[in-house]
Amino acid sequence: MVELSGAVGVALVALGMVLTPGPNMIYLVSRSITQGRRAGVVSLGGVAVGFLVYLVAANLGLSAVFLAVPELYVAVKLAGAAYLARLAWSALRPGGVSVFAPADLPQDSSRRLFAMGLTTNLLNPKIAVMYLSLIPQFISLEKGDVLLQGLVLGSVQIAVALAVNLGIVLAAGAVAVFLARRPSWLRAQRLLMGTVLGALAVSVAADTSAPAAPG
Template identity: 65%
Template sequence: MAEQSAVVGVVSIALGMVLSPGPNMMHLVSRSVGQGRRAGLVSLAGVAVGFLVYLVGANLGLAVLFTALPELLTAIKVAGALYLLWLAWTTIRPGGVSVFAVRDVPADPPRRLFTMGLMTNLLNPKIAILYISIIPQFINLESGGILVQGLVLGGLQILVAVSVNLAIVVAAGAIAGLVTGRPTWLLVQRVAMGALLGVLAISLVLSDVEIAAVG
């Protein structure tokens, strides 16, 4: 079973990443604002299935890989921290556009909405790196049950991501109206999310240093 510190770490990172603008959020918001709440919910269902595909595929492969090559965890931790720092920069850099800006989108049937949500998530590099480089570093090889730990931690990420995205879909219209014409609000959102991701990245690096020092 996953340790409490791993649970807190994954939940924190999942929350920071789902709240930072990315392909999934942009797709869900554009559908919810442009085509209605129902379209956003159908799209979210596709996104959720995409998470499950990553969860199963990544953990079945990683369980075998990390058992054979446990030293890869350090490299993965560094890669994950660097990615979080890059994501923090892309969130706060000048010239960003609000994901809640109202855009004209064509009306699509439910099957297409679901497929678009699924493919948006499967092709989202943020999610790929999350499962390949970030979540695995919270797995404790000494505790055993690598596959179970990966499934539990990945399941927590899905729970956080789907819950937050559901709230975004439901409130997208109201949020779009609120932030339109208010650049200060957008700036505060971007800076807050960027700072959170940066702190998480530094925490991961420092925890790796502490482990090495003790070892």
């Protein structure tokens, strides 16, 4: 059985991570603004499946693979850090745009929206770190079935992330209009997003911890 403190801990970590601008937020916001809330919700469906893939893979031994081949873990981590750094530069460079600035993007089909949401989440280094390093720390060996605990705690993370992301999808359009009428706020949001993404990229790249061992 999962300890209440463990579930609360995972929920707080999940909340902090989902509120930090990253690939998932950027993709969901951009699609919600350019194609509407329905497109954002469909994209969120792909993100949800990505969470499930991580949930199952991490609890069935993905961390064991990374422990056996540490070079692969380092490569995945550095690739994720590079992706975050690119996103940070896109926001901070002269002429960069905010995630809430309307963009002229192609109108993708529901299938492509779903697939892109899934791919974006699978390549999201924040989620990899969450499942391979953070959630295992809240598992208690004294509470029995480690696999069940991992699945339950992962489900807590998914519930928090989907609830917050759904709110972001539904509010993205209104936020975009609000910021468009206030250019200085839009620039501040772009600066904040770029700074946070850059700091996260450095943090991920500099982290020397090994993946958590499976229970």
